[in-house]
Amino acid sequence: GENVEQHPSTLSVQEGDSAVIKCTYSDSASNYFPWYKQELGKRPQLIIDIRSNVGEKKDQRIAVTLNKTAKHFSLHITETQPEDSAVYFCAASRGNAGNMLTFGGGTRLMVKP
Amino acid sequence: DGGITQSPKYLFRKEGQNVTLSCEQNLNHDAMYWYRQDPGQGLRLIYYSQIVNDFQKGDIAEGYSVSREKKESFPLTVTSAQKNPTAFYLCASSPPGRGLAFFGQGTRLTVV
Numbered sequence: 001g002e003n004v005e006q007h008p009s010t011l012s013v014q015e016g017d018s019a020v021i022k023c024t025y026s027d028s029a030s031n032y033f034p035w036y037k038q039e040l041g042k043r044p045q046l047i048i049d050i051r052s053n054v055g056e057k058k059d060q061r062i063a064v065t066l067n068k069t070a071k072h073f074s075l076h077i078t079e080t081q082p083e084d085s086a087v088y089f090c091a092a093s094r095g096n097a098g099n100m101l102t103f104g105g106g107t108r109l110m111v112k113p
Numbered sequence: 114d115g116g117i118t119q120s121p122k123y124l125f126r127k128e129g130q131n132v133t134l135s136c137e138q139n140l141n142h143d144a145m146y147w148y149r150q151d152p153g154q155g156l157r158l159i160y161y162s163q164i165v166n167d168f169q170k171g172d173i174a175e176g177y178s179v180s181r182e183k184k185e186s187f188p189l190t191v192t193s194a195q196k197n198p199t200a201f202y203l204c205a206s207s208p209p210g211r212g213l214a215f216f217g218q219g220t221r222l223t224v225v
Contacts, residue, residue, distance in 0.1 A: 106154070
């Protein structure tokens with residue numbers, strides 16, 4: 001089955017700096033890669049997703065890049081703000097149905113003011 | 114917000130007891146899911162249902178049971194067979210062809 005590794009497990013940045021979180025996956029048939037943000041004690045929120053037919057997708061300060069050959073994808077947050085502090089999860093699947101998703105272990109991002 | 118309601122928010126279970134976590138959605142989604150989240154780990158799938166009166170085991174179904182008698186409701190029972198039930202439980206739903214974007218607010222279950 002699919003295996004998703006996420007790094008780093010914790011990341012501390014200064015407000016205004018960029019943050020990058022990386023994930024690798026094992027199943028070359030995976031074609032859907034969402035990212036979730038989860039604040040402490042709250043529900044995960046889908047913040048961006050990418051499909052395997054594109055290499056990059058941007059939405060304001062966040063972007064995701066995908067390298068299918070190397071089987072890795074990354075989340076980039078620019079101009080970080082304290083409200084970006086949360087746990088971020090990547091996931092991978094062969095389709096976009098929830099039963100197919102394999103999640104990474106999460107990255108705790110701390111943005112210091 | 115989100116259209117998925119989980120209850121209760123906090124639940125305490127004694128050893129040997131069964132407990133049921135509620136999940137209701139008004140989004141008219143066919144697919145519903147239960148995930149378990151432990152500290153420092155990603156979400157793991159317990160059970161899912163893609164249509165009323167049908168459900169499938171996920172990766173960690175042992176010690177859990179579900180039912181799907183109505184489209185709106187997908188309750189999860191944590192049985193006494195689940196030896197380590199203390200965790201954060203999340204219910205989710207999704208429309209056809211869309212990613213997993215709708216989560217409930219979660220139930221934190223603690224064994225006392």
